[in-house]
Amino acid sequence: MAEAIENTVREFIAENFLFRADAAVANNQSLLETGVMDSTGVLELIAFLEQTYGITVADNEIVPENLDSIDNVTRYLSAKLAAA
Amino acid sequence: MRIEARLRDSARRFGEKTALAAGAVRLTYAELDAQSDRLAAGLIRAGVRPGDRVLTVLDNGHEAVLSFFGVWKAGATPCPLYPAIKAEKLAGILESTEASAVITQARQRATIETAASLTKVRPILIVAQAGPGEENGDALRFETLVAQKAQGPLSELTNDEALALLIHTSGSTGRPKGVMLTHANVSAACEAVVSYLGNTADDVVLNVLPLSFGYGITQVVTMVMAGGTLVLERSFAFPRKILERLAEVRATGFPLVPPMAALITGMKDLEPDFLPHLRYITSAAAAMPPAFTERLRQLFPATQLFLMYGQTECLRATYLPPEEISRRPLSVGRAIPGTKAFVIDEDGLPAPPGTIGELVVEGPHVMPGYWGNGLTSVQALAPIADGRRLNTGDLFRADEDGFLYFISRRDDIIKTRGEKVSPQEVERALYALPGIREAVAGGVDDPVFGQAIRAYVVLEDGATLTEREIIRHCAGRLEDYMVPKSVEFRDTLPRTTTGKIRLGAGETNEIERENVA
Numbered sequence: 001m002a003e004a005i006e007n008t009v010r011e012f013i014a015e016n017f018l019f020r021a022d023a024a025v026a027n028n029q030s031l032l033e034t035g036v037m038d039s040t041g042v043l044e045l046i047a048f049l050e051q052t053y054g055i056t057v058a059d060n061e062i063v064p065e066n067l068d069s070i071d072n073v074t075r076y077l078s079a080k081l082a083a084a
Numbered sequence: 085m086r087i088e089a090r091l092r093d094s095a096r097r098f099g100e101k102t103a104l105a106a107g108a109v110r111l112t113y114a115e116l117d118a119q120s121d122r123l124a125a126g127l128i129r130a131g132v133r134p135g136d137r138v139l140t141v142l143d144n145g146h147e148a149v150l151s152f153f154g155v156w157k158a159g160a161t162p163c164p165l166y167p168a169i170k171a172e173k174l175a176g177i178l179e180s181t182e183a184s185a186v187i188t189q190a191r192q193r194a195t196i197e198t199a200a201s202l203t204k205v206r207p208i209l210i211v212a213q214a215g216p217g218e219e220n221g222d223a224l225r226f227e228t229l230v231a232q233k234a235q236g237p238l239s240e241l242t243n244d245e246a247l248a249l250l251i252h253t254s255g256s257t258g259r260p261k262g263v264m265l266t267h268a269n270v271s272a273a274c275e276a277v278v279s280y281l282g283n284t285a286d287d288v289v290l291n292v293l294p295l296s297f298g299y300g301i302t303q304v305v306t307m308v309m310a311g312g313t314l315v316l317e318r319s320f321a322f323p324r325k326i327l328e329r330l331a332e333v334r335a336t337g338f339p340l341v342p343p344m345a346a347l348i349t350g351m352k353d354l355e356p357d358f359l360p361h362l363r364y365i366t367s368a369a370a371a372m373p374p375a376f377t378e379r380l381r382q383l384f385p386a387t388q389l390f391l392m393y394g395q396t397e398c399l400r401a402t403y404l405p406p407e408e409i410s411r412r413p414l415s416v417g418r419a420i421p422g423t424k425a426f427v428i429d430e431d432g433l434p435a436p437p438g439t440i441g442e443l444v445v446e447g448p449h450v451m452p453g454y455w456g457n458g459l460t461s462v463q464a465l466a467p468i469a470d471g472r473r474l475n476t477g478d479l480f481r482a483d484e485d486g487f488l489y490f491i492s493r494r495d496d497i498i499k500t501r502g503e504k505v506s507p508q509e510v511e512r513a514l515y516a517l518p519g520i521r522e523a524v525a526g527g528v529d530d531p532v533f534g535q536a537i538r539a540y541v542v543l544e545d546g547a548t549l550t551e552r553e554i555i556r557h558c559a560g561r562l563e564d565y566m567v568p569k570s571v572e573f574r575d576t577l578p579r580t581t582t583g584k585i586r587l588g589a590g591e592t593n594e595i596e597r598e599n600v601a
Contacts, residue, residue, distance in 0.1 A: 039321035059351045
């Protein structure tokens with residue numbers, strides 16, 4: 001399942017954010033520090049995750065450890081879905 | 085007094101005190117002073133001359149602060165640019181400013197080189213954060229300049245009418261305008277701010293606002309003037325982290341804009357009074373919705389909330405004393421100390437209370453003009469006895485006690501996320517997309533952004549562009565805050581007899597203006 005999540009997240013990022021950056025982004029790279037995602041982008045990513053996976057991202061889950069790289073999003077989402 | 089003299093002064097008084105904390109870097113006043121001296125000496129060795137313009141394209145970090153002071157100490161003018169700037173726009177600014185140097189970080193280097201290749205300007209390139217193995221070519225390493233010992237003392241500069249800042253803002257023509265601010269302008273504005281906020285050496289200000297805009301830059305200058313500590317963060321993308329950081333550094337001051345207030349007030353699990361050290365919050369750049377104000381006052385009962393208004397052309401114009409906020413939650417207050425701000429009518433005479441007119445700002449903080457445009461060619465400016473008079477182009481009204489209320493822009497400039505955006509600049513990006521026949525950009529009222537940008541487009545026959553495709557195209561050409569939030573497809577954009585595109589019925593904001601296509 002993690003692989004499917006990773007692909008979906010990667011696709012969303014490529015389609016919505018990558019035109020902002022020059023290079024592709026590695027799975028463990030910070031999306032903020034590489035300029036791929038800005039603060040509005042974080043909100044777009046959250047809306048996408050909530051819609052696509054039917055989850056609610058709690059205020060205290062909006063942290064870089066959960067959302068600031070493809071790896072982190074995959075890990076966070078896998079745990080969230082497993083707990084659901 | 086020139087601004088770098090204020091740093092020398094604070095270094096003498098508060099040498100071992102922390103001036104700046106950014107990421108893992110912490111600089112005392114003595115270190116900030118010494119390192120910016122070395123940077124200045126390095127810039128001079130590299131060929132930067134007094135009066136030159138130096139562009140900076142940097143995220144919030146110690147490099148940005150060192151660059152301001154280093155460039156000032158070299159007698160040159162920093163021209164801070166938003167780091168997400170696109171090559172084409174940067175090329176225009178390189179040409180118009182004839183910058184002798186650009187200070188940037190490794191991530192933006194390619195953009196700078198692309199921009200320079202579009203022009204005849206060949207600036208010295210100084211790159212921060214380049215990896216150890218990275219080929220540096222002709223570029224100088226920022227870290228090397230800051231580490232190299234200076235040959236001798238820098239010459240003392242005294243001209244406070246010299247340009248301290250060249251800040252680019254949207255012009256009504258769609259081309260960016262360079263707002264020129266002298267050392268005297270910046271000092272006057274920032275001294276007024278320090279006095280009404282009551283800043284002292286005990287203050288710790290946490291700033292997430294970009295150091296490429298006036299509101300962010302005033303945080304740097306006011307903290308140096310007061311001898312306080314500036315803590316820099318790059319963005320408010322993860323609000324919870326910033327709230328934790330505010331507690332960790334025991335911040336006493338927190339400047340924000342309404343979209344940040346929206347995120348904070350939207351959090352459900354915050355305990356009131358969780359930041360007991362926070363002495364004040366400031367808000368500028370757009371009107372604060374009263375519901376946010378109320379929630380902020382619940383969450384931060386011991387914190388003073390200052391609602392303020394300014395323009396790049398004078399940095400700061402008005403503030404509302406916190407004790408007035410419950411009586412006048414929609415007001416941005418009155419003129420900052422040592423200046424005037426009042427509403428005029430169509431004839432240029434002071435307007436009576438309640439009458440809507442243009443806001444005029446007078447004082448020593450008002451800019452001498454736009455770059456490349458002499459004072460005489462700027463209609464909005466006039467010299468007065470103490471400083472200058474600026475016609476802001478913003479419509480206001482005053483109440484019986486002289487407190488001011490923002491109504492709207494007089495021209496078609498959109499104010500979104502606190503930034504001015506020229507519809508023409510957005511429209512130029514739209515017209516560059518094959519398939520779009522006609523386009524107009526406008527602002528629609530938005531509780532968080534002030535206004536949100538909406539594109540109205542007519543497609544060519546057979547074109548199948550989607551909203552997302554259009555937004556994505558714009559995001560590739562415009563800084564993020566200029567990108568339309570929504571797209572509305574139309575069969576036609578109705579024109580008036582004079583050829584103006586007119587969008588009427590159904591829109592929150594009526595848009596009527598020249599189509600520049």
